[in-house]
Amino acid sequence: MKKVRWGVLGTADIARGQTIPGMQLAEHCELYAIAGRKPEKAQSYKEQFGFRKAYGSYDELLADPEVEAVYIPLPNDLHCEWSIRALKAKKHVLCEKPLAVSETQVQEMFRAAEENGVMLMEAFAYxxxxxxxxxxxxxxxxxxxxxxxxxxxxxxxxxxxxxxxxxxxxxxxxxxxxxxxxxxxxxxxxxxxxxxxxxxxxxxxxxxxxxxxxxxxxxxxxxxxxxxxxxxxxxxxxxxxxxxxxxxxxxxxxxxxxxxxxxxxxxxxxxxxxxxxxxNNYSLESEQLSRCILTGEKPHVTKEFSLLVxxxxxxxxxxxxx
Missing domain, CATH: 3.30.360.10 (Dihydrodipicolinate Reductase; domain 2)
Known part of the structure; x- marks a missing residue:
């Protein structure tokens, strides 16, 4: 089974300290691209974690046709906007909890996933x-x-x-x-x-x-x-x-x-x-969604569950x- 090429939108502490190291342990994850609003910080992540590419904007990463899935650790108010942008760019999305700031936003995000034929999963690693x-x-x-x-x-x-x-x-x-x-x-x-x-x-x-x-x-x-x-x-x-x-x-x-x-x-x-x-819970999380992307299985944290929460x-x- 091949690996999923992952991009990361943002250089948040949880990405550096938890999720990216977890992805490194996952069998079917490839750390492909990192994007940050400060190009020098994105470059430092590229060197530290072995990403192939570093971008100075989120839009550049989403425009990269080689990126298959993105992890979004941005502030809560940006989860909905950037998840939908990624989904419309035909990228699968693992978005940090809380998935959005309201049930209405969560509905919009899953609608975008369904309309674009890609997966969306809320990042409850535990x-x-x-x-x-x-x-x-x-x-x-x-x-x-x-x-x-x-x-x-x-x-x-x-x-x-x-x-x-x-x-x-x-x-x-x-x-x-x-x-x-x-x-x-x-x-x-x-x-x-x-x-x-x-x-x-x-x-x-x-x-x-x-x-x-x-x-x-x-x-x-x-x-x-x-x-x-x-x-x-x-x-x-x-x-x-x-x-x-x-x-x-x-x-x-x-x-x-x-x-x-x-x-x-x-x-x-x-x-x-x-x-x-x-x-490592973060490794289990990224591996599970990667396998879903490769096999078409349903994500462990489902649409119905995220809407309930x-x-x-x-x-x-x-x-x-x-």
Missing amino acids: LHSPFVKAVKAELDAGTIGEIRYLESAFITGRRPDTDIRLRKETYGGALYDLGCYAISMAMWMLGKEPDTVRAAAQFSEKQIDLFTSALLLYDNGAVANLDCGMLLPEGRLDRFRIHGTLGTIVSPVEFNQAGEIPYTVIRNGVKETKTVNAP ARVTDRILKEIGY
Whole structure:
């Protein structure tokens, strides 16, 4: 099977620190082209990671007929625009989470993908982890019965005021940047939209949510408690646990974690700890979409799932007045 020639639009930190190194490990990914608004920075990425070409503009990369797929790690407000431009240029797209800033934009993006016969996938790298697959398999097998309470949180330290993730014009804030992890985890495990959404947030002076807490309530009695924030003095806090009618699953896992990941199943007071070996999540993600491009298989993170996450996010945003 041949390799997919990838282009990267932008020189964001997540591209340099996570996704590009992950792509280097993927069997069917070729780092073909990098584009940045500062040509010298794009050139430095080319030299560091072994791209064949470096461009000083995104349009130049999209005009390159050799590029088959693009990864988009741009600020949130640019996801929709540049994804659609890439899709119209007949490039497959892996776009960073959140895929867009509203469900309406997500619909527009997938419409562009369908009209141009190419694939679009939201970059939730952690969803490709064997850990997530193992926990979902436990739920599907009825190990802990029906879900009654799910808790997911992603809280980090306070970022500098100059950080792009603290700018309202780029749709920054805790919910967009970190809440999408907790929301997507809940939707992946519960599998459907909540009947009722309640949420509250703490805002900065610039009206950016520094902390958001949401309750997703289901008519069948299930509850999801989701927290996200960027206000800790230091470090980060990840929480993950699921309580069912027959037991509990709990893990100290961090989002996008690789290596040996333990999780504990508790039933009738008896604890059983299992361990999953998770490779680089970013490598799994780019490899999975590359294989889909080559074989025509459906992406792991589907259109329907991204629309569900966007719809729930919209409801939380409305609740907190953002």
